[in-house]
Amino acid sequence: VVTARDYADGTLFPLHDHPRGQFAYAASGVITVFTDRGNWVVPPQRGIWVPAQLPHSMQMRGPVTLHNTYIRKHAAQRLGLADQCQLLDVSPLLRQLLLKAIDVPARYSTQGRDGHLMGLLLHEIAGMPALSLNAPLPTEPRLARVCREFLAQPSLEVGIDEMAQRAGM
Numbered sequence: 001v002v003t004a005r006d007y008a009d010g011t012l013f014p015l016h017d018h019p020r021g022q023f024a025y026a027a028s029g030v031i032t033v034f035t036d037r038g039n040w041v042v043p044p045q046r047g048i049w050v051p052a053q054l055p056h057s058m059q060m061r062g063p064v065t066l067h068n069t070y071i072r073k074h075a076a077q078r079l080g081l082a083d084q085c086q087l088l089d090v091s092p093l094l095r096q097l098l099l100k101a102i103d104v105p106a107r108y109s110t111q112g113r114d115g116h117l118m119g120l121l122l123h124e125i126a127g128m129p130a131l132s133l134n135a136p137l138p139t140e141p142r143l144a145r146v147c148r149e150f151l152a153q154p155s156l157e158v159g160i161d162e163m164a165q166r167a168g169m
Contacts, residue, residue, distance in 0.1 A: 001070045002101035002121070011060040020070040021081060022050040023125050025090060025098055029064030033057070033085060034148075038137050040087050045095070046131065049086045052076065056085070067098045071122065079126035088128040097121040142167040 001020075004027070024031060025047040033040045033048055035056045042048045050056055052073045060066075071081070101121050108114035137144045146167045 001106050002067060002098060002104065003070075004065065004067045004098075004102045007060040007064045007066060009060060009062050009064075011064070013058045015055050015057045017053050017055045018050070018070065019052060020072055021052045021076040023069040023071065023088075024048050024050065024058070025067040025069070025095075027065040027067055027095075027098075028062075029066075030061035031064060031066065032059045032061060034059075035085060036137070037084065039148075040085055042087060045090055047088045047090050047094075047125075047128070049081055049088055049125070051081070051083050051085070054085070067102065069098070069101070069121065069125065071125075075122060079122055081126055082130075087131040088125070089131055090128060091124065094121070094124045094128065097124055140167075143169070 007029075009029075024033070024042065026042045026044050028044050030044065031042040031048065033042065033050065033056055035050075035054060040048055052071075071079075097117065097120060100117055104114045104118060108118065110119075137147055146163050149166075150163070
């Protein structure tokens with residue numbers, strides 16, 4: 001299933017998960033995805049793969065047009081999609097497939113044009129190269145908390161000594 005929606009700057013989806021995997025494509029604007037394993041900044045014209053049942057939150061930076069593709073778990077496994085979040089490049093073909101897939105009904109014939117289009121869309125998502133635009137979080141809870149504070153406000157003028165003190169280090 002593919003959807004498209006516009007969101008205002010600052011829109012926040014608090015911690016949640018999905019029964020299907022989510023490929024979120026930022027047609028415009030920037031998306032930030034937060035999990036307990038790290039944070040990913042998704043620039044315009046790029047996408048992020050979020051596996052099924054992975055708790056995450058998502059925030060929009062600037063006005064965002066978001067295309068979501070929800071992929072069944074067995075299809076994601078069959079295609080070899082990662083079991084962790086991955087920022088993915090988006091080819092011109094994938095952009096066009098997403099635009100066409102928005103009009104495909106939730107229940108479509110797998111034998112007709114819609115089925116072939118959705119199959120090609122899945123293969124194109126799976127074939128996209130991963131990009132390294134993430135900030136892994138440390139496993140130590142105090143340090144992870146301070147890192148989350150910094151990532152939420154990267155221009156915060158806090159020195160390394162104050163950050164260390166907050167983390168109890």
